[in-house]
Amino acid sequence: MEGWLTFLVRNICFFEPIYDSSSNSVTTKLDLQRLNQLCNFFDGTVQRGDISGAAFQLSVGDHHKVTKAFRRFEPNLAAPMQQDSIFPVASITKPFTVAAAVLLAERGQILLDEPAFIYLPEFGNSGKEAITLRHLMTHSSGLPDMLPENQSLRARHAPMSEFIEQINQLKLDFPAGTGLQYQSTGLAILGEIVQRVSRIPLKEFLRKEFFKPLGMKDTALGIDGLPEERVPNLKLPPEQEGVDWSWNSPYWRNLGAAWGGMFSTVEDLTHFLKMLLNGGEFQGKRIFSKSTVETMIRDQTRLMPLVPNEQKVMMRGGLGWKLAPSSCWGFFGDFLSPGSFGHGGATGTVFWADPKRDTTFALLTTQPSIWSKSLLDKASNLAIACVD
Secondary structure, eight states, X not given: OHHHHHHHHHHHSEEEEEEEESSSOHHHHBOHHXXXXXXXXXXXXXXXXXXXXXXXXXXXXXXXXXXXXXXXXOTTSXXXXXXXXXXXXXXXXXXXXXXXHHHHHHTTSOOTTSBGGGTOGGGOOTTGGGOBHHHHHTTOSOOOSSOXXXXXXXXXXXXXXXXXXXXXXXXXXXXTTSOOOOOHHHHHHHHHHHHHXXXXXXXXXXXXXXXXXXXXXXOEESOTTOOGGGOOOOOOOGGGTTOSSSTTSHHHHHHXXXXXXXXXXXXXXXXXXXXXXXXXXXXXXXXXXXXXXXXXXXXXXXXXXTXXXXXXXXXXXXXXXXXXXOSSOGGGOSOOOTTXXXXXXXXXXXXXXXXXXXXXXXXXXXXXXHHHHHHHHHHHHHHHHTBO
């Protein structure tokens, strides 16, 4: 009986490695034996039932000279997992929201060290008057991660405007600039400021300034017209089971949260990372100046005099980016070069770039990070080990 079950699983659900290269330098850039180990790792996680699906892309060099994708097939399903599946990427959204604000600063429309309430007057109360845009970008604002009313707001399908109203009334956990604490509420405020300064919705700003010029055709803030038949359902954490506001619900898919509401593919995410590795340019289109990119991926917390040193080591960060090495950002694994940058998401996602090795890795899964953290760490280790 056990043998029959194994045969059934292997024929219903299996992976096929896809090698894609635009040059003849595959063997000099990637160790194909180790690449197979990476594939076998994911094959094993599915065979054991650790995850129901994943897609990744590993890229080395300019112009996608060497890329690797992995495909999962489920022939009995109408929408099988494929390398171009569109995933809810959760907090991978955050670097994009920050990048939008940074672009406004590059254009002279805002300043990073100006108080946020200048652009959002109703935010300036209860000690929040001292919060700057840089604080919002670096998790040093003193705001909490989520609103106390977060679940109740979602339960009644509140619009984003109600989240902003509630955040405007929050009191700080500590004075701005004196500590580091992960804060999705701060990214919500930053997204609102981008909208007010640019005078267009954040999702439109991201599409116009990033997604369209970078060829990120399968990326949007909120589902926003993307083909939902290519979006896999996620395994849900206990608090989201049996509710109509979960990650799989129409409400969440359409909310477009600035802190975690983006949808994308591994290919599209690689385009964004490549642009940064190329100094702000991708396939002849310049998005940022080189100096802006250098600032975004530079350690911003190191020069904050009032932040305890142990927090600076644990939560090393740039503008919207988590930086390696760090004792807190575990999804990097153990072997990325110092100065590598990336981000993870609660839906079981991670993407990072290693500038020293000119390498990017994007991994999207259906397994929330509360159960998949070890998997993300191990996958990052296997991925960077493939690079010669």
